Amino acid sequence: xxxxxxxxxxxxxxxxxxxxxxxxxxxxxxxxxxxxxxxxxxxxxxxxxxxxxxxxxxxxxxxxxxxxxxxxxxxxxxxxxxxxxxxxxxxxxxxxxxxxxxxxxxxxxxxxxxxxxxxxxxxxxxxxxxxxxxxxxxxxxxxxxxxxxxxxxxxxxxxxxxxxxxxxxxxxxxxxxxxxxxxxxxxxxxxxxxxxxxxxxxxxxxxxxxxxxxxxxxxxxxxxxxxxxxxxxxxxxxxxxxxxxxxxxxxxxxxxxxxxxxxxxxxxxxxxxxxxxxxxxxxxxxxxxxxxxxxxxxxxxxxxxxxxxxxxxxxxxxxxxxxxxxxxxxxxxxxxxxxxxxxxxxxxxxxxxxxxxxxxxxxxxxxxxxxxxxxxxxxxxxxxxxxxxxxxxx
Ligand SMILES: *Cc1c(COP(=O)(O)O)cnc(C)c1O
Numbered sequence: 001x002x003x004x005x006x007x008x009x010x011x012x013x014x015x016x017x018x019x020x021x022x023x024x025x026x027x028x029x030x031x032x033x034x035x036x037x038x039x040x041x042x043x044x045x046x047x048x049x050x051x052x053x054x055x056x057x058x059x060x061x062x063x064x065x066x067x068x069x070x071x072x073x074x075x076x077x078x079x080x081x082x083x084x085x086x087x088x089x090x091x092x093x094x095x096x097x098x099x100x101x102x103x104x105x106x107x108x109x110x111x112x113x114x115x116x117x118x119x120x121x122x123x124x125x126x127x128x129x130x131x132x133x134x135x136x137x138x139x140x141x142x143x144x145x146x147x148x149x150x151x152x153x154x155x156x157x158x159x160x161x162x163x164x165x166x167x168x169x170x171x172x173x174x175x176x177x178x179x180x181x182x183x184x185x186x187x188x189x190x191x192x193x194x195x196x197x198x199x200x201x202x203x204x205x206x207x208x209x210x211x212x213x214x215x216x217x218x219x220x221x222x223x224x225x226x227x228x229x230x231x232x233x234x235x236x237x238x239x240x241x242x243x244x245x246x247x248x249x250x251x252x253x254x255x256x257x258x259x260x261x262x263x264x265x266x267x268x269x270x271x272x273x274x275x276x277x278x279x280x281x282x283x284x285x286x287x288x289x290x291x292x293x294x295x296x297x298x299x300x301x302x303x304x305x306x307x308x309x310x311x312x313x314x315x316x317x318x319x320x321x322x323x324x325x326x327x328x329x330x331x332x333x334x335x336x337x338x339x340x341x342x343x344x345x346x347x348x349x350x351x352x353x354x355x356x357x358x359x360x361x362x363x364x365x366x367x368x369x370x371x372x373x374x375x376x377x378x379x380x381x382x383x384x385x386x387x388x389x390x391x392x393x394x
Contacts, residue, residue, distance in 0.1 A: 002315045002360045006201075007150050007178060007293050007351035012244070013203040019247035020205065023240035031237055032228060041239055048246035052210055055253045056195070057186035064211045064219060064229050065242050069177035069198030070101040071222060072211040075233070076194040077105045077144060079219045080171040081114055084141020091137050093170075094144040095119045095127050096336040097151075102144055102175055103332075119145075123338045125152045125284035129160035136164070142171045147179035147195075151320040151333040151349055152284030153293025155183065162191030171217070177201050177209075181252030182260070182290050187212055197249075199241065203353075204248030208241035259354040263291035266352050266361050270294050273365035277372055279385075279394045283334060283347065292352040295320050297339060299394045300382035301346045301375040309371045310348075315364055320349030342381070343393050 003011065023044065029037030031045045049060040056063075066072045081092060094106055096118045106116045119131050132143055143165050148155050158174055165172035173194035176185060181202025187195055194217065198209040213219050225234025252259070267289075271282055274296050283295040298306070303319030310317050320331060330344035339347075350364065376382040384390040 002356070002363055004350040004352055004356065004360070004364065005316050005318050006353040007153070007320075007349060008318055009200045009206065010203045010353055011355065012200075012205055013248065013251065015251060016204055016244045016248045020240040020244040023243050027239070031239060032226065044243055045237055045239060048242045051246040051250050053212075055185075055249045056180075056212055057188050058212050059215065061230075062187075062212050062215050064213065064233055065237055066209045066211055066233060067207055067238075068209040069099075069175065069196050069201070070209075072196035072198070072209045073099065073101040073173075073175055074105050075211055075219060075222045076173045076196055076213070077102065077109065077142065078222065079213070079217065080142040080144075080173060080194060081109050081112075082220050083171070083218060085114075087141070089139045089141035090114045091140045092116045092142045092144070093119065093132060093135050093140055095121055095146070097121050097125070097149060097333040098144065098146050099150055099175055099177070102146070106144075121336050124288070125149055125154035125333075125337045126288060127156055127161075129157055129164045132161050133164045133168070136168050136170055140168070140170050142173060144173040144175070147174045147176040147185075148183070148290045148293075149284065149333065150178045150293075151331055152295040152337070153178070153289040153351070154284040155179070155288050155290060158192065159190045165193075166191040178290060178293070181249055182256075182292070184256060187214070193217060199245035199248055202248050202252045204245040205241045208238055208245050210245070255354075260291045262354050263352050263356070266356055266358070267292060267294055269358075269361050270350060270352070270364065273361070274368060277369050279392055280372075281343075281394045283337060283339070293349065294351070295347060295349045297334070297343045297394060298346045298348065298372050299343055299392060300379050300385055301372060303345060303347045305375055306346070306348055306368075306371055309375070310367060313367045313371065315367055318349040318351070320347050340393060 027040050029041040031042040049063050053060045053063050110116050162172050171193045175196050177198045180197035193214045195212040200206040219232040223234045279299040281297050334344035
């Protein structure tokens with residue numbers, strides 16, 4: 001099987017699994033216990049916190065462990081919103097193509113009385129610092145813009161947006177789940193106040209993530225209970241997973257450049273090859289993108305059928321759309337960049353990692369055009385398009 005769905009999750013590396021094992025078998029104490037086994041666990045927890053902080057240019061006290069990217073997003077947004085409310089500021093700025101962990105939290109905050117404004121994104125899948133600056137109001141308490149888009153892979157100008165927010169005294173959160181471990185991040189350089197990451201998107205284990213919160217920002221608890229994580233996130237820490245996340249981020253950071261170069265070369269071949277399919281289009285800016293993510297629309301077909309046939313051909317990909325959730329709505333991301341419904345339905349996301357090879361790309365470039373052609377040959381919509389009864393969009 002060719003695994004080309006690394007934006008959904010990555011394979012945990014051998015080194016990560018090996019780093020985790022002692023924390024199941026030997027160091028199994030509770031980090032909150034005062035005895036020696038507990039203190040050994042507490043030391044490992046602290047070391048993991050230091051490693052993750054170092055990879056982000058943060059200090060260890062600024063790192064809170066969570067159950068993943070979704071929880072980190074929830075906690076970041078709620079914390080900033082509640083801090084704002086205390087100063088009478090209840091306006092929140094974000095974008096139309098955020099991950100649902102952000103969008104749905106913002107919906108919940110709207111019900112609590114906050115005003116949420118979602119900035120439109122360009123057809124290239126980008127937002128600008130100027131857009132943010134124009135939209136910031138007197139009562140804006142938070143700006144949340146994702147670092148790298150999970151469906152189309154585009155990278156947002158986080159440093160420029162951070163600078164604008166900093167200048168206006170507005171807290172800035174970025175969902176960096178698709179960026180961490182893939183592109184260099186320095187929270188101070190970027191003027192980021194809150195940043196979410198998730199281990200399973202960079203060859204770490206699932207169910208663990210981290211929230212960076214700049215020193216001085218009071219986090220609100222999402223999970224109430226014990227005093228773990230300085231009272232901001234109750235629950236016994238998932239130490240094996242946290243150790244695995246630290247190892248994964250350290251490895252990813254150490255090999256960032258070479259991995260990016262390798263994966264970008266594979267991605268470029270994919271984009272060039274897939275672009276040859278008639279009536280297709282790359283989604284998102286050609287170059288401002290994470291190394292591994294490619295998303296295409298093919299007119300006249302359904303993304304789901306394409307996925308199933310690719311799966312049968314030994315290729316694991318994604319439609320990048322919300323259809324997996326059982327809804328038939330096309331991806332909010334593709335609609336946000338202006339793709340009409342009928343085109344947005346025919347999307348394919350291929351997301352590569354450094355584990356993929358040139359041969360993988362060869363196979364994908366052989367199979368995707370074949371399957372697209374096959375599906376079109378059976379598609380009534382395609383027949384209408386070819387017969388001129390409908391107008392081609394792409
Ligand atoms: C995967 C993902 C999340 C959710 O992370 P989990 O650890 O799976 O909860 C949030 N935001 C983005 C951009 C993602 O890609």
